Amino acid sequence: MAGKQWVAGFRSGVISPFEEIRLAEPRGFAGQTVRQALRLAGGGERLRVRLTNRYGRAPLAVGAAGVAVRKAGDAIVPETRHGLRFDGEGRVTIPAGGEVVSDPVALPVEAGTELALSLFLPGETELATYSHHPIELSHVADGDRVGDAELPEAEEVPSRFYVTGVDVLAPEGTAIAVAFGDSWFEGVGTTLGANRRSVDALNERLPRGWVVNEGIAGNRLLTEEVGEAGLARLTRDALTVPGATHVLVHLGINDLGLPGTVGLPPASAQDLVAGFTELAGRVRGAGLRVLVGTVGPFGGAIYPGVSTPEGLAARREVNAWLRGPGTEVFDAVFDSARAVESAEDPDLIRPEFDSGDGMHLNDAGARAMAGAVDLATLRL
Template sequence: MRFAKTFAALATAAAIIVPAVPAQAGTAGPRWTGAWSAAVQQPSPGGLPGSSNWSQAGFERQSVRQVVRATGAGVAVRIKISNLYGTAPLTVSGATVAKAAAGAAVRPATLRPATFSLRPYTVIPAGQELVSDPIPLPVQALDRLAVTLYFQGATGPATFHDVSSATSYRASGDHRFDPHGTAFTDTSQSWYFLSGVDVLNPATRGAVVAFGDSVTDGTGSTQDTDNRYPDQLAERLVAAGRPLTVLNSGISGNRLLSDHPLFGERGLARFQGDVLDKPGVRTVIVMEGINDITFQDSPVTAEQVIAGHRELIRLAHTRGITIVGGTIMPFKGNPWLYPDGTPEPFALERIRDQVNTWIRTSGEYDAVADFEHVLLSPTDPDRLRPEFNVRDGQAGDWLHPNDAGLNAMAETIDLTCL
């Protein structure tokens, strides 16, 4: 059955500025569901050692092409552009969406212009986001899409997502409709301004949001392979024929209880925008707290972390959203926590163990994803399994699982609880 006969019919859902607290779900109109997302952060030099990005410099007379993967099918798409951390209005001179080819190239026959209230350009006020008009590009679940944004004037510092585990491309001049990748000579491992891709599909039952820190974000996964655990969960859902999308709202280094200039707003503050306000959200999987426990510039107790989790549960249930608690990973041997080979900090492990015990046994979460159980070593309950710590034949950091470990996380989630 055709859900929309013409693009004009789709345009009934025209571009809107998204306020800080959008309207509740369930309003009349076409059924949009989030199919890809990135939790945005304030401009910064980046949180990983030796990292660099384009967020502080911003863009001028440049095109930025970003490749993302849609986790659900639809007869049309729309994009969300964020200026949440901008200090001045952001002028987007134009945008296109296409199905991605190799590198920065796209499939020419799929190139579509994005419009905003039927205009090819838009201005987004500081502190706000904007959703495009519907774009008549049919997509299948797991299609890779290339979104190209062109900025004629200076943007100023860019709202961005630091650790993308994907390559973004930059070219001088307007290359929105350029199907080739040769002009895009500069690359980055972050996402800029783009914060969401939604699909229009009445058959989709809703979205599952993965909310957390670097392990959810995909730090440690292989670049440009979509092997983050939420990606692999999406693949399971597609293989099982379950019409649910998966959104990644992880931020590397993020904390549940406190803000950080490099690692985003605290989980308690960003839960509204990064979970509750996502279109079609049905379930959220939470794995937060390890950075609160291990970053000792602001020591916390198990009771404080548990109280933070309880607040997330309350917020989700207020909106009728199912919430799944993910246990916190082991971290013994991590070089940032053990720079001198110091003995295990048992006090920190006790906090993690207490929080995990509460997640498993309290019954306050609607369901539990026992990530720790599938990741920990059978010979050392505080250490990652060695086979999940190897990358390219070398030992990892004993905190961020490799692709196989991230797949084990996705596999341990009970699909029926979603």
């Protein structure tokens, strides 16, 4: 349509269910409907849904799919219900490793609209490609319940399955930023189902445009472990997101902390600096602005092996580079670490911002992290 363009209104970073390190248990389905909440960062006059079998080893049969405005929990607003079609068909089979985009749906939506996506999976699936810590519940019910207004007695599951995003038809020139990173974007530590992630708080501050969330808890910049490494997934999950004009980055904590859980040394500061430099060059080379957050404190992490003197020393060295020479590599640096770290011990999260595990932010901490982004440097 003249004067309109398809842009990302919602995104959800996904991982393989077959990884050795699991921060949430994967699962499959058999003759069941999965209904999941998708909160839009921005809206438009039409939408289309992106389904994925990215890490599947066998084709995935979707017997029916539908989208509606979510009322609460597993309930939808019935008059907003629309069946999804794929090349005109109500069923679709997604090949192993593949993805599909639905036909456009004439359902006007706006920022903050909560959609309910319902998928009927008629056969027995393998373990599902999933978002393991979306800080939102999905509902699973037996049979084809796609058209039902409610799913009484449905099982509640704190993961999201087979969906990577919703695109919306918005005015040309709509600016889209991609929050590309780890659990500090995905929202671990914030209130389940309350939409109080740092990305949500940042969207509340924006006078125009919006930010979609491609955070993956446990994700690393350099190493494939929990999700593909940041450098490996950058093109797919950030640079080619429809309408993307900016990329916000928060990575590094897991490169420094997670190796210690299996007795390995943390990434070196030199390797992280090289990785950040490569990432910035690739984003700028694609014609997008790139902003990076400093590496957050994790000295109080309760998880064995995460907090080590070597890892914390590397964090301080990387942050010194980001605050100094890194300001020339990136378009801007937002000091998320300084916004939430303790004045007495900068390796620790301030008590009022700590979710309780010494490594993640609560609702107030997520808001403080969002407040570290200077909107003048974001320039959406």
